[in-house]
Amino acid sequence: MRDAPYPTRLKPYGTALLELARAREEILCLSGDLTRQCEIDLFQAEIPDRFIHGGMAEANMMSMAGALARCGHIPFVHTFGVFATRRPYDQIANAIAYPALPVRIIGFMPGVSTPGGPSHQAIDDVALMRALPNMTVLDVADAVEVTQVAAAIVDVPGPVYVRLKRGEIPVIFDDDHQLSLTMSDVLTHGSDVALFASGMMLATALAASRVLEDNDVSVSVVNVPVIKPLDTATVQKVVYDARIVITAENHSIIGGLGSAVAETIAEAGLGRPLRRVGLKDTFAEGSLTSSYLFDEFGLSTQQLIDTAWSALKKEGPAPSGPPAVADIGRYSPV
């Protein structure tokens, strides 16, 4: 694992999908009028015969993708996460999830990573997709995992929803890291805090854990790329060893990672205090930059530190996190 600030890679998903599709004739690439934005301009240029413009018609695109999957294709459907989930929810439920077809829905711009305002922010996509029977749900942000995600999900028997950050993606893991669909990664081991993070919040969780460790708070940081089906065995084991639990997600605190972890803790009867860091049941207005939104809406490193400090009932003010500075082409968590 690397240290922040992280180097970045450009368009790791689009590059990897194209490479996979060269070897897998069944793969089709569908775009909802966001081709370059979803990194599939690369696919369109090289394999135009298997590229389909769905246009601005997400309902039709999802129902059509289900029928294409029934014919033996493996459709990868691309648009922004918010349009991939809210708008065609009934179509995904009936045409994809219910018949458990191998459609791969790739939703870009998770949570408040977009300056596009509430209409463009996928803050409930994980909750919506998690509620659908048969659906697998992933939230990955590290470039090593993003590079592996298309190959990792291509042969999952049922449907998969993946939320992906656009553009420059931080490289957090070493290149020999393997994305697992069944196991969460316990990255650090501690006995005070169990800190579960997904997607873009992983870098933030690692930054917060470093500050906490420097202040004699030991933290287990767990990377949870697969939110459904959740690796409940790892969640239970790490929670059992900790005094408090924190979840960190670039998503509403309702229905996503925090809820999934809460359900696991409650059903296992573990009874640890839980704090869910994420969007606190609010839409996020006022954006020019995502870093502003991450700070303003409680998704910052400092927020995680403060949350741990208060949940542990520590005396005195919480320690300060590092300033979020990164050179161009480098990535630092907010």
Place this chain on the structure above:
Amino acid sequence: MTGHARVSDPGTTWLVADAARLATSIRLRAVQMVAPQGFGYLGQALSSAEQVAAIFAAARPGVDRLVCSPGHYIIGPFAAAVELGLLDEAVLAAYGKNGSPIEAIGTERSPIVDYTCGSLGQGLSAAVGFALSDRMRGSDARTYAMVSDGEMEEGQVWEAALFAGHHRLSQLTVILDANNSQVDGPVDTITTLEPIAEKWAAFRWHVTDVDGHDIDAVRAAIAAAATEELPSVVVCRTSTVHGLDCLPRDSDGHFLTLTPELAASAVEELTARLEATHA
């Protein structure tokens, strides 16, 4: 019963000797399916009986596909399938019962059709997906899609119509049941769909507009669609109480109620008609 058998499954066979007679048989089988509960989607079978008969007469067994977009219409394909030997007659008794795979509104377990969905307005998109895949894979299979006029109120139908028109999906034929019936009343009292034919034409579809209870007209329109270079729609003007004279004039065709006495009269009327045409 043949489980999940679909009309497009290789090896499936049937023969329609007399399409008009098949339409009457569909009405009779539908009455027999609805009678045990006393209510159900009989009106949909009555308005679409000629369309279903014409589709089975035109479709190539084991090759062409059948989409029943409004899941409430699944009774028609079930009735035809029983009549044509594709489904066991026991299906009639299982229709709409607890635990039965033969649900009153089509599900993923519904046999015979390639796609159906109780959430309306979605089947045309599935039909478009089938037609697109068949063209991509070099298959000449044709997709027949049953669509209802009420579904035209759903925006997704027009998303799919735009896509099919743009891509000139000539292997797609929509049979549109214009029965002017939806839950809250006649469609034209809820919203104005007319001019239906012009709307589809404007979306770059080949359109014919026929009396949906004239079996020869429906069959001719379906046959003509096969040579078009655009996707085709056959607009069938119909009634939800057609072909069953014993029904009260003021029946709610969207969800018909059959008393045991009325069911007996219906069976008698339709059986007599079949015997008359057989003679």
